[in-house]
Amino acid sequence: MSKPLKQIHLAAHFPGVNNTTVWSDPSAGSHIEFSSFVEFAQIAERAKFDFLFLAEGLRLREQGGKIYDLDVVGRPDTFTVLAALAAVTDRLGLTGTINSTFNEPYEVARQFASLDHLSAGRAAWNVVTSWDAFTGENFRRGGFLPQEERYSRAKEFLATAHELFDSWHGDEILADQETGHFLREAKAGAFEHRGQHFDIQGQFNVPRSPQGRPVIFQAGDSEEGREFAASSADAIFSRHATLKEGQAFYRDVKDRLVRYGRDRDQLLILPAATFVLGDTEAEAQETAREVRRLQVSGATALKHLEFVWNRDLSSYDPDGPLPDVEPDLGEHTVARGRAQVRMYRDPLAIVREWREKAEANNWSIRDLVIETGNRQSFVGTPETVAAEIDELVQADASDGFILVPHITPGGLAPFADKVVPLLQERGVFRTEYAGTTLRDHLGIHHPDAESRNERVAS
Amino acid sequence: MTTPAPLHLAVALDGTGWHPASWRTENARPHALLTAPYWQDLITEAEHGLLDFVTIEDGLGLQSSHLTDPDDRTDQVRGRLDAVLVAARIAPRTRHIGIVPTAITTHTEPFHLSKALATLDYVSTGRAGVRVQISAKPHEAAHFGRRKIDPLPDGDYNSPAGQEAVRGLFDEAADYVEAVRRLWDSWEDDAEIRDVATGRFVDRDKLHYVDFEGEHFSVKGPSITPRPPQGQPIVTALGHASIPYRLIARSADVGYVTPHDADQARAVLAEIRAEQAAAGRADDTLHVFGDLVVFLDDEPGAARARRERLDALAGEPYTSDARIFAGTPAELADLLQELQAPGLTGFRLRPAVVADDLPAITRSLVPELQRRAAFRTSYEADTLRGLLGLPRPASRYATASA
Ligand SMILES: Cc1cc2nc3c(=O)[nH]c(=O)nc-3n(C[C@H](O)[C@H](O)[C@H](O)COP(=O)(O)O)c2cc1C
Numbered sequence: 001m002s003k004p005l006k007q008i009h010l011a012a013h014f015p016g017v018n019n020t021t022v023w024s025d026p027s028a029g030s031h032i033e034f035s036s037f038v039e040f041a042q043i044a045e046r047a048k049f050d051f052l053f054l055a056e057g058l059r060l061r062e063q064g065g066k067i068y069d070l071d072v073v074g075r076p077d078t079f080t081v082l083a084a085l086a087a088v089t090d091r092l093g094l095t096g097t098i099n100s101t102f103n104e105p106y107e108v109a110r111q112f113a114s115l116d117h118l119s120a121g122r123a124a125w126n127v128v129t130s131w132d133a134f135t136g137e138n139f140r141r142g143g144f145l146p147q148e149e150r151y152s153r154a155k156e157f158l159a160t161a162h163e164l165f166d167s168w169h170g171d172e173i174l175a176d177q178e179t180g181h182f183l184r185e186a187k188a189g190a191f192e193h194r195g196q197h198f199d200i201q202g203q204f205n206v207p208r209s210p211q212g213r214p215v216i217f218q219a220g221d222s223e224e225g226r227e228f229a230a231s232s233a234d235a236i237f238s239r240h241a242t243l244k245e246g247q248a249f250y251r252d253v254k255d256r257l258v259r260y261g262r263d264r265d266q267l268l269i270l271p272a273a274t275f276v277l278g279d280t281e282a283e284a285q286e287t288a289r290e291v292r293r294l295q296v297s298g299a300t301a302l303k304h305l306e307f308v309w310n311r312d313l314s315s316y317d318p319d320g321p322l323p324d325v326e327p328d329l330g331e332h333t334v335a336r337g338r339a340q341v342r343m344y345r346d347p348l349a350i351v352r353e354w355r356e357k358a359e360a361n362n363w364s365i366r367d368l369v370i371e372t373g374n375r376q377s378f379v380g381t382p383e384t385v386a387a388e389i390d391e392l393v394q395a396d397a398s399d400g401f402i403l404v405p406h407i408t409p410g411g412l413a414p415f416a417d418k419v420v421p422l423l424q425e426r427g428v429f430r431t432e433y434a435g436t437t438l439r440d441h442l443g444i445h446h447p448d449a450e451s452r453n454e455r456v457a458s
Numbered sequence: 459m460t461t462p463a464p465l466h467l468a469v470a471l472d473g474t475g476w477h478p479a480s481w482r483t484e485n486a487r488p489h490a491l492l493t494a495p496y497w498q499d500l501i502t503e504a505e506h507g508l509l510d511f512v513t514i515e516d517g518l519g520l521q522s523s524h525l526t527d528p529d530d531r532t533d534q535v536r537g538r539l540d541a542v543l544v545a546a547r548i549a550p551r552t553r554h555i556g557i558v559p560t561a562i563t564t565h566t567e568p569f570h571l572s573k574a575l576a577t578l579d580y581v582s583t584g585r586a587g588v589r590v591q592i593s594a595k596p597h598e599a600a601h602f603g604r605r606k607i608d609p610l611p612d613g614d615y616n617s618p619a620g621q622e623a624v625r626g627l628f629d630e631a632a633d634y635v636e637a638v639r640r641l642w643d644s645w646e647d648d649a650e651i652r653d654v655a656t657g658r659f660v661d662r663d664k665l666h667y668v669d670f671e672g673e674h675f676s677v678k679g680p681s682i683t684p685r686p687p688q689g690q691p692i693v694t695a696l697g698h699a700s701i702p703y704r705l706i707a708r709s710a711d712v713g714y715v716t717p718h719d720a721d722q723a724r725a726v727l728a729e730i731r732a733e734q735a736a737a738g739r740a741d742d743t744l745h746v747f748g749d750l751v752v753f754l755d756d757e758p759g760a761a762r763a764r765r766e767r768l769d770a771l772a773g774e775p776y777t778s779d780a781r782i783f784a785g786t787p788a789e790l791a792d793l794l795q796e797l798q799a800p801g802l803t804g805f806r807l808r809p810a811v812v813a814d815d816l817p818a819i820t821r822s823l824v825p826e827l828q829r830r831a832a833f834r835t836s837y838e839a840d841t842l843r844g845l846l847g848l849p850r851p852a853s854r855y856a857t858a859s860a
Contacts, residue, residue: 023659024654024657032580032683032684033580034550034580034581038550057682058569059682060665060680060682066662067660067662067665069658069661070657070659072659073650073659073665074682074683074684075683076573076576076577076683077570077573077576077577079540079542079543079546079574080542080546080573080574080578080581081546081577081581083544083546083547084546084547084549084577084581086547087494087498087547087548087549087550087551088550102567103567103570104565104602104604106518106601107518107565107566107602110518110540111540111543114539114540114543115543117492117493117539118493118494118539118543118544118547119494119547120493137676137678138569138678139567139677140568140674140675140676140677173489173537175481175488177481177482177483177484177486177488180482180533181532182481182532182533182534182535182536183532183536185532186529186530186531186532187530188520188536188537189520189537199603200602201600201601202597202598202600202601203519203520203528203597205518205536206492206538206539206540207537297657299657
């Protein structure tokens with residue numbers, strides 16, 4: 001008896017501030033104008049994707065004390081774009097990355113509950129925990145946290161938000177025009193939370209939303225991040241899109257679920273992935289090489305090295321050998337406001353590895369960055385890409401992928417038109433939406449039922 | 459009789475309407491209040507009437523019949539959605555009308571609001587505004603737990619003691635608006651250059667730190683969202699006394715005031731214009747709109763009878779900070795022109811019952827005003843600034859670096 005095929009989940013990540021976007025391509029459109037978001041979302045919905053994804057950054061990146069100017073800079077407000085997209089789509093889930101350090105639970109819970117109402121049940125929240133003082137300078141608390149506290153605040157933030165979402169059970173509004181009873185009881189939405197980070201009480205003013213609560217994503221990769229996800233998230237946005245790394249991450253995180261009394265299928269693992277398609281394998285490889293060269297100019301390559309070296313490397317020749325100086329291991333001061341800085345936890349080891357690779361292959365600085373940085377996840381013909389995605393999912397390297405195209409906004413269309421039909425033929429991707437909410441698409445339970453049952457039981 | 463200058467007209471949307479029993483009227487749709495189609499229908503109706511803009515009320519607590527404290531009532535509409543998100547949800551399906559959600563300055567972050575409104579301006583292609591409001595409500599402060607707000611001395615905002623108590627919150631609101639406007643200006647219009655030759659996406663000399671330092675907060679900047687289509691979305695505020703008038707005079711593009719007759723309107727306008735001059739803005743266009751609650755019926759006497767029926771359902775007569783009008787569209791047009799004479803440039807009408815009074819505004823009042831050449835007959839601009847005759851401001855930083 002063969003195992004039933006796993007169904008693949010697919011999402012579309014509107015490229016934000018990063019160097020995946022080839023903004024110099026003549027077909028690249030605006031990453032700010034709403035028409036770009038509409039086009040992108042409608043391609044994703046046409047292809048029956050689970051959801052659209054937006055990342056977040058709350059301060060413009062700087063390098064060497066100046067605003068970084070080589071990649072796409074600037075992005076619109078997440079909640080506002082997602083609410084507007086709800087007007088031009090019907091089924092597509094709407095996932096927004098919202099930080100738990102520079103926000104307050106009452107406000108964020110209110111915004112997500114509102115988004116869930118306004119989209120008829122399609123809202124999801126990717127909880128991120130960036131904590132730095134650099135970003136904090138934009139906020140009224142001057143608010144930043146010691147790194148050790150980022151997840152303790154995030155956990156309590158999410159728990160508090162859940163208390164607010166659950167403060168309405170869904171049956172409080174009578175709106176009985178005859179008797180004049182609008183509310184069943186005056187204390188609708190009452191809550192009280194007394195904790196380490198939040199000491200709040202009162203009444204939440206958004207009644208229960210269609211999904212009960214938005215779907216919860218997590219995107220941190222540290223030990224604490226994985227525990228947070230295992231305890232509290234419905235899905236993880238990871239960066240491990242290859243077979244081995246993916247399987248290791250998948251196993252690691254799913255094993256953690258038991259500790260929290262959860263089943264292995266209660267947490268979906270969805271890595272970020274890029275793709276390049278061609279009519280032949282060779283053509284796809286060639287295009288992928290071109291895209292990499294467009295993504296990584298000489299100047300970009302030097303800036304990329306500065307994330308690791310934490311030094312000004314502007315005097316080096318990007319077409320020459322790697323810098324002969326050692327990285328500065330002090331506090332990172334050269335590049336600021338960029339998640340990637342934190343990706344390189346052991347700069348000395350990275351530098352050693354890169355030097356070895358560069359020497360063995362006779363790579364310049366730019367070659368090295370092109371060869372080692374952000375390689376495209378899927379390169380091939382629609383057939384080979386569909387097969388690879390299917391294999392990765394069936395082999396439990398992931399439950400699907402969050403795809404980020406390198407052209408905004410049209411770059412998703414080739415995948416939607418050529419790869420999705422092949423996945424559908426394989427019987428591993430939906431041909432129609434089975435339900436209306438994002439929870440329906442992801443196959444995760446609606447918490448309404450749960451809280452109603454709890455009420456009945458109590 | 460000389461033809462009066464054309465009026466500007468806005469409607470203030472709040473639940474099923476401003477009368478607390480409005481939800482009990484036949485067409486009120488109280489079960490639909492938390493859905494997008496409900497709001498879409500209202501704003502489409504307002505746009506049908508060529509109105510300048512709609513405002514969307516909001517609050518960081520449950521609605522209450524009490525000014526500053528929660529009540530325990532179960533007979534009125536309770537619960538609402540975030541106004542900025544409602545605005546964003548309806549913007550793509552309209553074309554001309556301005557959309558002005560309420561935002562509370564006391565507990566929110568200027569950085570977050572500035573990018574939300576800039577984005578509302580993008581999704582509406584130039585039709586965004588905001589109505590800024592303070593919260594002097596102790597129970598709303600307890601929803602955030604960051605600061606304590608004391609109860610008002612005598613439970614009334616508008617008394618001298620009440621005004622004194624909220625002075626700090628209004629000063630903070632003025633700082634807030636300043637920080638938000640600087641963030642909108644922090645990207646010059648042409649900062650995105652996509653210069654393939656040099657590999658630079660932006661010209662960083664056209665991005666600016668706003669370095670706002672106030673008593674309650676500081677903001678570094680620049681914004682993460684490029685300068686919105688209108689340069690700066692419009693800022694509006696409601697005022698009933700000197701301290702909020704000063705906020706209007708210093709910080710707003712449109713102020714809402716609540717005179718009950720032409721003499722009061724004259725006095726309020728004089729105060730605001732003096733403050734405006736004192737703030738060095740004498741040459742800027744600052745609209746001052748009169749706020750009115752309206753019951754409108756074509757049939758003489760019908761509006762008053764409707765008001766009485768609703769008061770009976772509510773169990774008490776409805777009172778308001780604004781003048782409550784009940785009558786025919788022609789009578790309302792007369793009143794608007796009378797109040798306009800001292801210098802109000804428009805009105806924000808609060809429909810007592812949205813289901814009845816909003817269509818009465820768009821289908822009866824507007825044609826009546828058009829007959830009097832006192833209101834537009836088609837949308838003459840694509841942006842809210844255009845409709846209000848407000849110029850698109852240059853970024854303050856552009857001149858500095860030019
Ligand atoms: C795939 C992925 C995507 C992320 N996207 C964002 C983002 O959009 N905004 C952000 O502030 N942080 C983002 N992060 C950072 C984290 O969510 C996290 O808050 C930070 O890395 C600290 O947590 P950690 O130490 O557990 O990784 C992302 C992380 C990963 C792995």
